[in-house]
Amino acid sequence: xxxxxxxxxxxxxxxxxxxxxxxxYAVDAADDGRDAxxxxxxxxxxxxxxxxxxxxxxxxxxxxxxxxxxxxxxxxVLTARDNWSxxxxxxxxxxDDYLTKPFHMEELLARLRGLIRRAAGQxxxxxxxxxxxxDTRSGRVTLAGQAVTLTSHEYKVLDYLMHRPGAVVxxxxxxxxxxxxxxxxxxxxxxxxxxxxRKKLPPGLIETVRGQGYRLAVV
Ligand code: CA
Numbered sequence: 147x148x149x150x151x152x153x154x155x156x157x158x159x160x161x162x163x164x165x166x167x168x169x170x171y172a173v174d175a176a177d178d179g180r181d182a183x184x185x186x187x188x189x190x191x192x193x194x195x196x197x198x199x200x201x202x203x204x205x206x207x208x209x210x211x212x213x214x215x216x217x218x219x220x221x222x223v224l225t226a227r228d229n230w231s232x233x234x235x236x237x238x239x240x241x242d243d244y245l246t247k248p249f250h251m252e253e254l255l256a257r258l259r260g261l262i263r264r265a266a267g268q269x270x271x272x273x274x275x276x277x278x279x280x281d282t283r284s285g286r287v288t289l290a291g292q293a294v295t296l297t298s299h300e301y302k303v304l305d306y307l308m309h310r311p312g313a314v315v316x317x318x319x320x321x322x323x324x325x326x327x328x329x330x331x332x333x334x335x336x337x338x339x340x341x342x343x344r345k346k347l348p349p350g351l352i353e354t355v356r357g358q359g360y361r362l363a364v365v
Contacts, residue, residue, distance in 0.1 A: 147192040147262055147305065148172040148323050152182040152208070153224070154200050162195065165251040170285060170298060170305075171258075172326040179203025186212050186219070190322040193220040193261050195254070196241070198232055206239045213240035220261035222254075259283065266309035273308040276365035278347065280308050294346055299324065303339045307352065307362045316359035 149171045153159040159175055166173045174189065176182035179200040186194060186208070198205035209221055222243045223236040233244050243257050259271065259282050273280045277290040285301060287294040296304065302324040307315060317333040325331050340360060344352055353361045 147302070148174070148190065148326065149258070150182065150185055150189070150191045150194040150196075151175045152177075152179075152195065152200065152205065153197045154178060155197075162251075162254070165255070166195075166258075169255050170302065172302075172324055172329070174327045177201075179205060179208045183208045183211055185327075186217060187215060189327060190319070191219045192265070192323060193222065193258050195222050195224065195258070197224045198236060199226070206235055209236070209239045209241060220265045222257055222261060224249075256283075263309065268309060273305075275308060275311055275351065275362055276348070278308075278351065280305060289347065296343070296346065299335075299339050300343050300346070303336065304343055304347075307360065311362045312364045314355045314358050314361045319359065 149166055151159065151162055151166065151173055153162060153175070154177045156177070159177060163173050163175050174185055176185055180202040182196070182200065183203060196205050196209060200208070205223060209223070212221075220242045221240065222245060223241040225232040225236060225244050225246050227246055236244050242261055245254060245257065263269070263271065263282060271282050273282065279288050280286075282305070287296055287301065287304065303320060306320060306323050317336045320336050321331050321333045340352060351363050351365070353363055355361050
């Protein structure tokens with residue numbers, strides 16, 4: 147999953163980026179509202195963490211512009227302590243959730259997992275497909291209760307597919323959602339990850355839809 151992190155405080159931004167990357171997210175970061183707006187308008191994100199007090203263009207305006215343009219990705223806004231009116235304004239501008247500074251990384255991660263699974267129409271933190279289960283909280287994958295060991299890229303591909311059972315996902319969509327913007331992307335590597343995943347999973351679970359992409363079988 148790929149996130150946009152918008153925060154102008156360099157210390158907090160670096161800290162958050164490191165925490166999010168450690169949790170397995172591909173992260174693009176912006177430090178002003180104009181950059182943030184452009185990235186959110188043109189790139190594919192599974193969720194956005196948006197500070198409201200930003201240079202050049204404030205966070206509320208950024209959010210309103212995205213929503214006016216039909217950009218529907220989940221957005222979590224970061225608000226100042228005890229500023230209830232900022233929370234109301236954020237939610238009314240189209241935010242899906244908020245966190246008050248200062249906050250614990252664990253809480254941010256839990257809220258993001260919730261937003262991402264809800265956006266994909268998933269209510270449970272444990273995604274299941276037949277005997278295969280992926281726990282989004284621990285990053286643990288099991289097959290009939292037995293642990294399946296995956297590399298971080300294999301996990302990212304499976305995580306994305308398991309959020310969308312039955313949907314056809316193209317290689318370019320997978321590429322966009324597992325790599326950050328500055329990464330040297332090559333959609334051929336997706337084929338390699340899928341090939342390796344298939345060897346670890348029951349046959350037929352990841353279907354190839356000719357000319358379109360991959361689909362997780364609904365079992
Ligand atoms: Ca700020």
